[in-house]
Every structure is written in C-alpha cells, then in structure tokens.
Amino acid sequence: KNEVEQSPQNLTAQEGEFITINCSYSVGISALHWLQQHPGGGIVSLFMLSSGKKKHGRLIATINIQEKHSSLHITASHPRDSAVYICAVTALSGSARQLTFGSGTQLTVLP
Amino acid sequence: GAVVSQHPSRVICKSGTSVKIECRSLDFQATTMFWYRQFPKQSLMLMATSNEGSKATYEQGVEKDKFLINHASLTLSTLTVTSAHPEDSSFYICSALRGKSTDTQYFGPGTRLTVL
Numbered sequence: 001k002n003e004v005e006q007s008p009q010n011l012t013a014q015e016g017e018f019i020t021i022n023c024s025y026s027v028g029i030s031a032l033h034w035l036q037q038h039p040g041g042g043i044v045s046l047f048m049l050s051s052g053k054k055k056h057g058r059l060i061a062t063i064n065i066q067e068k069h070s071s072l073h074i075t076a077s078h079p080r081d082s083a084v085y086i087c088a089v090t091a092l093s094g095s096a097r098q099l100t101f102g103s104g105t106q107l108t109v110l111p
Numbered sequence: 112g113a114v115v116s117q118h119p120s121r122v123i124c125k126s127g128t129s130v131k132i133e134c135r136s137l138d139f140q141a142t143t144m145f146w147y148r149q150f151p152k153q154s155l156m157l158m159a160t161s162n163e164g165s166k167a168t169y170e171q172g173v174e175k176d177k178f179l180i181n182h183a184s185l186t187l188s189t190l191t192v193t194s195a196h197p198e199d200s201s202f203y204i205c206s207a208l209r210g211k212s213t214d215t216q217y218f219g220p221g222t223r224l225t226v227l
Binding site for chain 2: 035040042043044045086097099101103
C-alpha cells in the first residue's frame with residue numbers, strides 16, 4: 001500500500017463545475033503539499049498545509065490530521081485548470097524534508 | 112517569488128555519452144536541492160538529496176556513479192548522467208528548499224532526456 005493515495009486517478013469535468021480531489025496518507029506528517037503539473041511538465045506548488053484550510057483564488061485545500069485526509073477543491077473550474085494534481089507529504093520520519101508523492105490526478109476540464 | 116531554472120529543457124544524446132543538467136535557484140539561496148525522475152504517467156521518484164558543500168545522499172537503487180550530483184554553490188546543483196543508455200530516457204526535475212526552516216519546495220521546469 002502506498003503511503004500517499006489519491007483519488008480519483010482521472011477526472012473529467014465541464015467548465016464551471018466544482019471539483020474535489022482527495023488525498024489520504026498513512027504516515028505522520030509535518031506538512032502536506034498540493035502540486036500542479038502542466039502538460040509541459042513544470043510543477044507549481046499550490047499549497048502547503050499542516051492544519052485547517054487554505055484558500056487561493058478558486059482553489060481551496062483542507063486537511064484533517066486526525067483522519068489523515070486532505071482535499072483540494074476547485075470552484076468554477078476552467079479549461080486552463082486541466083493538469084495533473086499531485087498530493088505530497090513531508091513525513092515526520094523522513095530526513096531532509098523529503099516529499100513522498102501520490103500518483104497524481106489527471107484533471108481535464110472541457111469547455 | 113522563488114524561481115528555480117533548469118538547463119537544458121530538452122536534450123537528445125547518443126548512447127554512451129554523458130549529459131549534464133543544471134538546476135539553479137535564481138533569487139534565493141538553496142542549501143538543499145532535490146533531484147527527481149519521472150516516467151510517463153507516473154509520479155515523481157526521488158533520486159537524491161543534494162546539500163551544498165557536501166556529498167549527495169542517494170536513494171536506494173540509484174547508482175551514484177551513474178548519476179553524479181554536484182552542489183558546488185548555494186544557487187547551483189548539477190546532475191550528470193554518465194554513459195547514458197536508452198533506459199535513462201526520462202523527465203528529470205529538480206527542486207530547491209528556500210532556507211533551512213521551511214518545507215516548501217520550489218520546482219524547476221524539468222529536463223526531458225532522450226537517449227538514442
């Protein structure tokens with residue numbers, strides 16, 4: 001079993017829909033990260049959180065430490081949101097603040 | 112904001128040659144950089160942790176003599192793929208930690224390596 005699991009693996013939505021991507025992890029963490037990878041490969045860090053909720057524009061990330069679960073929400077989705085969204089954690093037992101990655105969620109938003 | 116660059120963005124080389132990939136933090140000092148490898152439709156796999164002024168720490172299964180890492184300054188780490196083979200073809204991404212007390216990693220745009 002992977003330490004970080006994401007669902008769904010693939011998600012297709014119509015423009016304007018509300019989108020949720022889920023992430024569950026099985027280890028103690030100091031932080032959870034949501035990353036966005038565009039088709040060209042470049043990765044952007046969207047959020048880093050260790051508790052509660054963060055919002056940036058149309059993106060919202062929440063985390064429940066007790067349940068070891070995080071969600072990434074996209075409101076009013078747009079075709080430009082199409083990308084791979086990756087959940088990653090900084091494990092408490094790890095060294096040098098390494099990240100453990102989920103397998104990613106491929107999001108396609110259709111116009 | 113923090114910017115990390117990689118050079119080259121794409122490289123095609125012949126089998127048996129060596130290829131050097133540079134990772135630079137453009138507007139901050141990075142004592143720690145990470146090198147990742149990504150196969151198509153898979154997530155990132157950590158290859159090694161690069162610390163400025165010391166030897167890199169390689170993950171299990173990564174050959175240190177094949178993937179040479181040099182972190183000679185606070186803004187530059189290099190990954191050299193020696194005696195490249197077609198199975199080394201992959202997408203290589205670096206990231207950098209800004210400062211010693213942060214967990215936020217800033218990622219480079221990646222380098223697509225194709226070995227013929």
